[in-house]
Amino acid sequence: MQQTLSDVDRDDIQGLVARGYPNLKSASYLLLQIDTPAAARTWLGGLVDQVTPAPAHPDDHALNVALTASGLRKLGLPDASLALFSNELTAGMTTAHRRRTLGDIGDSAPEQWAWGGPNTPAPDALVLLFALDNAELEQRYAGLTGSFAQGGVSLIARLDSVVDLDGKEHFGFADGISQPTINGLSSRTDIPSNTVQPGEFILGYANEYGRYTDRPVLEPSADPGGVLPTDGGGSGKPDLGRNGSYIIFRQLAQDVRGFWHFVDQASRQVDGSSDAAARVHLAAKMVGRWPSGAPLTLAPDADDPLLATANDFTYHFADEFGLNCPVGAHVRRAHPRDSLDPAPGTERSVALDRRHRLLRRGREYGPPVDDPLAGAPADDPERGLFFICLAGNIARQFELIQHTWLNSPKFDGLYEESDPLVANHVPGTASFSAPAEPVRRRYTNLPRFVTTRGGAYFFLPGIRALKYLATLSS
Amino acid sequence: MVTTQSAVTVMAEIVAGHEAPLRQLLETAGQDAANNSLVPFGQLSNVHFARFFIMDAVADQQGNHYSPRLIFLADIDGPVEPFLVALCNQASQGLDAIYSHCRGYPGRAGMLDFLHASMIPVAATYVNTIGRTVEQVHQEAALREALQAFLDRTQDQWRGADPRRVRAAMQEFVEQEPSLAWARQKVPAVDPAYVLGEGVHVLLVGIAGIVLFPLILLGLPAWLYFLRQHEQSEVARDVIPDDAWVQALAAQEDHGVQNPFTSAGFVKATPFRRFTATVVLWGTNFLTRHVFNHANLIGVKTIHFARWIFLDHKRRVIFCSNYDGSLENYMDDFIDKIAWGLNASFSNGVDYPRTNWLILDGAHDEQTFKHFNLAHQLIAPFWYAAYQGLTALNVDNNAEIRAGLYGAMDDAATRAWLRRF
Numbered sequence: 001m002q003q004t005l006s007d008v009d010r011d012d013i014q015g016l017v018a019r020g021y022p023n024l025k026s027a028s029y030l031l032l033q034i035d036t037p038a039a040a041r042t043w044l045g046g047l048v049d050q051v052t053p054a055p056a057h058p059d060d061h062a063l064n065v066a067l068t069a070s071g072l073r074k075l076g077l078p079d080a081s082l083a084l085f086s087n088e089l090t091a092g093m094t095t096a097h098r099r100r101t102l103g104d105i106g107d108s109a110p111e112q113w114a115w116g117g118p119n120t121p122a123p124d125a126l127v128l129l130f131a132l133d134n135a136e137l138e139q140r141y142a143g144l145t146g147s148f149a150q151g152g153v154s155l156i157a158r159l160d161s162v163v164d165l166d167g168k169e170h171f172g173f174a175d176g177i178s179q180p181t182i183n184g185l186s187s188r189t190d191i192p193s194n195t196v197q198p199g200e201f202i203l204g205y206a207n208e209y210g211r212y213t214d215r216p217v218l219e220p221s222a223d224p225g226g227v228l229p230t231d232g233g234g235s236g237k238p239d240l241g242r243n244g245s246y247i248i249f250r251q252l253a254q255d256v257r258g259f260w261h262f263v264d265q266a267s268r269q270v271d272g273s274s275d276a277a278a279r280v281h282l283a284a285k286m287v288g289r290w291p292s293g294a295p296l297t298l299a300p301d302a303d304d305p306l307l308a309t310a311n312d313f314t315y316h317f318a319d320e321f322g323l324n325c326p327v328g329a330h331v332r333r334a335h336p337r338d339s340l341d342p343a344p345g346t347e348r349s350v351a352l353d354r355r356h357r358l359l360r361r362g363r364e365y366g367p368p369v370d371d372p373l374a375g376a377p378a379d380d381p382e383r384g385l386f387f388i389c390l391a392g393n394i395a396r397q398f399e400l401i402q403h404t405w406l407n408s409p410k411f412d413g414l415y416e417e418s419d420p421l422v423a424n425h426v427p428g429t430a431s432f433s434a435p436a437e438p439v440r441r442r443y444t445n446l447p448r449f450v451t452t453r454g455g456a457y458f459f460l461p462g463i464r465a466l467k468y469l470a471t472l473s474s
Numbered sequence: 475m476v477t478t479q480s481a482v483t484v485m486a487e488i489v490a491g492h493e494a495p496l497r498q499l500l501e502t503a504g505q506d507a508a509n510n511s512l513v514p515f516g517q518l519s520n521v522h523f524a525r526f527f528i529m530d531a532v533a534d535q536q537g538n539h540y541s542p543r544l545i546f547l548a549d550i551d552g553p554v555e556p557f558l559v560a561l562c563n564q565a566s567q568g569l570d571a572i573y574s575h576c577r578g579y580p581g582r583a584g585m586l587d588f589l590h591a592s593m594i595p596v597a598a599t600y601v602n603t604i605g606r607t608v609e610q611v612h613q614e615a616a617l618r619e620a621l622q623a624f625l626d627r628t629q630d631q632w633r634g635a636d637p638r639r640v641r642a643a644m645q646e647f648v649e650q651e652p653s654l655a656w657a658r659q660k661v662p663a664v665d666p667a668y669v670l671g672e673g674v675h676v677l678l679v680g681i682a683g684i685v686l687f688p689l690i691l692l693g694l695p696a697w698l699y700f701l702r703q704h705e706q707s708e709v710a711r712d713v714i715p716d717d718a719w720v721q722a723l724a725a726q727e728d729h730g731v732q733n734p735f736t737s738a739g740f741v742k743a744t745p746f747r748r749f750t751a752t753v754v755l756w757g758t759n760f761l762t763r764h765v766f767n768h769a770n771l772i773g774v775k776t777i778h779f780a781r782w783i784f785l786d787h788k789r790r791v792i793f794c795s796n797y798d799g800s801l802e803n804y805m806d807d808f809i810d811k812i813a814w815g816l817n818a819s820f821s822n823g824v825d826y827p828r829t830n831w832l833i834l835d836g837a838h839d840e841q842t843f844k845h846f847n848l849a850h851q852l853i854a855p856f857w858y859a860a861y862q863g864l865t866a867l868n869v870d871n872n873a874e875i876r877a878g879l880y881g882a883m884d885d886a887a888t889r890a891w892l893r894r895f
Binding site for chain 1: 640714840
């Protein structure tokens with residue numbers, strides 16, 4: 001079931017699905033609460049015209065908008081319709097089971113969160129605002145907030161990403177290199193292993209199984225005005241999900257000093273002196289790529305900036321045992337390419353990997369660390385990643401990756417090794433092995449480097465769906 | 475010596491109205507399945523997995539009613555008889571409390587006979603590795619941990635070393651460790667009588683197959699005709715499970731590495747489907763016994779034990795397993811790796827997503843298949859796992875570590891063995 005470019009209704013898709021607006025360096029994520037549904041619908045109806053669609057290539061600012069289950073409910077979507085969305089959206093990110101699987105326990109427990117947890121107001125809507133620079137951002141922000149009071153919404157939190165780390169994340173590694181290409185959405189052609197069917201990320205289209213992911217197909221009586229697109233599955237009914245996607249948004253604080261302190265201690269020479277090259281090498285082993293982005297599988301011994309964006313490689317034949325890139329390394333877990341059962345090194349394994357991809361749209365927050373080995377100042381501010389990604393099936397894509405591949409210490413035959421970089425390590429139990437000849441080198445007692453500070457699942461509607469939601473009645 | 479594994483299945487009818495107190499009793503015990511006061515499974519050293527679960531009263535589409543049931547399953551080393559005796563000795567009071575909620579239970583004096591009489595046969599079983607005992611799993615895990623700790627202490631001195639020197643040092647370490655004395659003995663060889671017996675079974679089935687081949691060939695077109703007729707006329711409802719049910723199921727999952735999967739459904743109410751289900755599960759049992767009997771079920775390496783059980787004159791079937799990782803991953807494994815096998819065995823069940831030619835499509839309809847599973851899953855309030863911290867891959871790797879600790883090994887084999895750490 002190949003989709004062609006004309007099949008995908010690009011005009012109805014929000015721009016964030018197509019691009020992360022890398023040219024717009026400043027961003028604000030506005031978490032909103034709906035106070036007065038009727039006013040909020042009017043406000044949303046007015047906002048639709050400002051929403052950046054997929055075909056646009058904005059050069060000064062962009063705006064996208066998403067809603068949580070509670071937001072959809074407040075806007076007047078009946079429970080029966082809401083129940084057609086995925087369980088992940090309706091039940092939310094903080095159920096007892098998801099805390100276990102996503103690793104949101106201890107310091108990462110939702111009770112400790114800055115937003116999205118039980119002790120803070122539940123977000124109903126998310127406005128994602130992008131601008132060329134900070135001045136433009138402030139101007140757009142001011143214009144937007146002026147409409148809140150009359151629009152029946154209020155601001156819960158403004159999350160700013162106004163830091164430019166030059167393509168790297170806070171630990172110091174190039175990020176976002178391996179992004180899947182959506183067949184039919186982008187005119188860009190990519191290697192087949194990295195090209196996925198639109199239904200993996202856009203509801204209402206065929207996915208990698210050649211099927212449709214669960215989506216809210218409504219009864220015709222629910223859309224008498226015919227605002228919504230028609231179900232691509234052929235039922236003839238209006239599809240509230242079509243051209244929409246889900247957003248997984250998590251605020252992840254990074255302990256940059258803790259990370260570099262750990263690798264510094266673990267890579268010291270026999271005489272106890274610090275070894276800069278060994279330190280970076282160990283850090284790179286944990287990440288799976290060098291700071292430039294060069295994959296260890298291709299550049300095992302030293303960073304190679306010429307390979308900084310290399311993405312056309314596999315693990316099984318080049319590095320089956322992880323002598324270059326450890327099996328437990330972050331990038332090998334998050335995107336195992338051809339390395340997993342039932343048939344590593346074959347198209348079957350690659351096809352499996354394609355069913356577990358994420359479209360990443362995250363950005364960093366907080367000031368960078370100049371010298372991560374220096375002691376922290378007393379007022380060291382929080383820094384980290386606004387982890388934002390899109391998925392058509394949160395359970396199969398984000399949650400499976402987060403739980404089975406990153407947090408599980410059992411990934412690909414391992415024993416006690418959750419993701420060395422991002423997993424919620426339980427003190428005293430986490431280790432990391434760098435396979436070597438004749439025997440592995442194992443590092444034990446990994447501390448936790450990443451802590452969850454907030455999070456929620458959102459529905460990113462198509463533009464016609466936004467218009468539809470704006471016309472509901474309570 | 476080979477200690478083979480047995481699948482114990484005990485089914486009892488619950489006295490109407492007693493489901494709730496019984497469920498509560500099982501939930502309380504299930505909070506500490508190894509050491510609870512009801513049935514402390516941890517004290518029965520030959521139990522791999524065990525569970526109690528309740529099947530509520532239900533009616534099928536034809537209007538037949540089925541009484542509520544209590545099902546007890548155990549995967550054990552060795553034969554059933556001595557296990558039931560040991561169980562009754564160890565947990566007489568607890569079993570009495572449980573089975574007092576069941577019809578026909580005669581009291582403690584008659585407990586053993588009651589359990590015995592309540593046993594029902596399994597249609598098919600899967601054992602990850604036939605012959606591997608609980609004791610062996612625990613011992614080999616301890617061996618690996620001791621060797622890992624040894625390597626942690628000594629890893630600095632092995633840079634550039636000859637792999638054979640490293641292995642020799644590990645052997646020496648084991649020899650100096652009294653608690654690992656057992657590991658110095660050779661892995662027990664497989665009993666020739668057992669191998670012979672299995673071979674004879676294959677042979678007999680093969681002969682029967684040859685003898686019956688003309689009949690099978692004659693019957694095949696008719697069977698295919700009926701199959702297509704059924705597949706094209708049957709209606710599969712896509713029932714989306716509600717959030718509360720999904721949460722209730724999730725509450726029992728992912729507390730450790732392993733999870734229980736418990737499900738039950740109706741077999742489609744035609745003689746053809748009943749016949750096909752019987753044949754498919756017979757074939758499944760043959761294959762799991764003779765082919766998929768070591769660490770790999772057609773590409774899926776995350777299942778420790780599984781079984782299929784017919785109930786109520788084959789009107790219903792239960793499928794239960796003990797697997798590694800999340801339910802989502804388990805379902806994806808089903809779809810991505812063994813969809814055809816699942817289709818063959820489950821498409822005879824009511825509401826399974828439509829198949830073609832018995833093995834095509836079906837589970838490939840991902841969302842409908844996942845809905846089907848969630849809608850047919852049951853909660854196992856009391857579930858025991860003897861080695862909850864180990865995946866099936868871990869268990870197998872531990873066995874390979876132990877098997878390779880002693881004996882002649884060339885350089886390549888030594889390197890490969892050291893990669894297991």
